[in-house]
Amino acid sequence: MEVSGTFDDFADAFPESLIPWVFRVILQEWPKFPRTLRQPLENRITKPFVGHLQKCQDIRRLPFFFDPNPKLVEPDNDTEYGEVDIRVMHGKRPKVFFAFECKCLNVVRRGRRDSQAGKYVGADGMGCFLSRKYWGGSDCGGMIGYVMDNNLYSAKDSINKALKRNVKQLGLQKPEQLNPTPMCPEDSRCSETRHHVNKTFYTIYHILLEYNGDRLGAGAA
Secondary structure (H helix, E strand, O other): OOOOOOOOOOOOOOOHHHHHHHHHHHHHHHHHOOOOOOOOOHHHHHHHHHHHHHHHHHHHOOOOEEEEOOEEEOOOOOOEEEEOOEEEEOOOOOOOOEEEEEEEEOEEEOOEEEOOHHHHHOOOOOHHHHOOOOOOOOOEEEEEEEEOOOOHHHHHHHHHHHHHHOHHHHOEOOOOOOEOOOOOOOOOOEEEEEEEEOOEEEEEEEEEEEOOHHHOOOOOO
């Protein structure tokens, strides 16, 4: 076990002490996850990857579990207000979770690369957390970027440029870029941004994953 002690199954927020462990599991299991050479949409990567993570939950005796694409609903109407790409839960309250939104980056079509950084930082990307659409009880959430051409340096640069173009909308705090995070200080694929929105502070953690298993490490920085 990486974390000692017990956790309240009915806590109001996902335990912050578990977040680094969640990140390490994702980073350690990603290389073991078989990936096609094609460039599928986010959901066709995320769903089987969560299936892989679920398979290793019992083996690794994790005090949390991964849930793909749960619907977010309200008790007083019959409509859905969102769908989380990956929900990480530790207890028995469905409204208390750590959420990940997943996006493809550096998509190559017909020999041309589209960074898709605008979508990553936009309303259906990072905006899902800042609007509290993905509210899981705490002031933090996570983005996973599948870097389709494995060029992490280019992906980070494109995201930083998109962040600077949207500083006001994102309530971005200085330094206005992807910054090293104490949650995962040993791995440059992890970073964080801090935001001040609607009089509250919010932290978004970022994990960038090289997608092409045959070219892992290409373009990394």
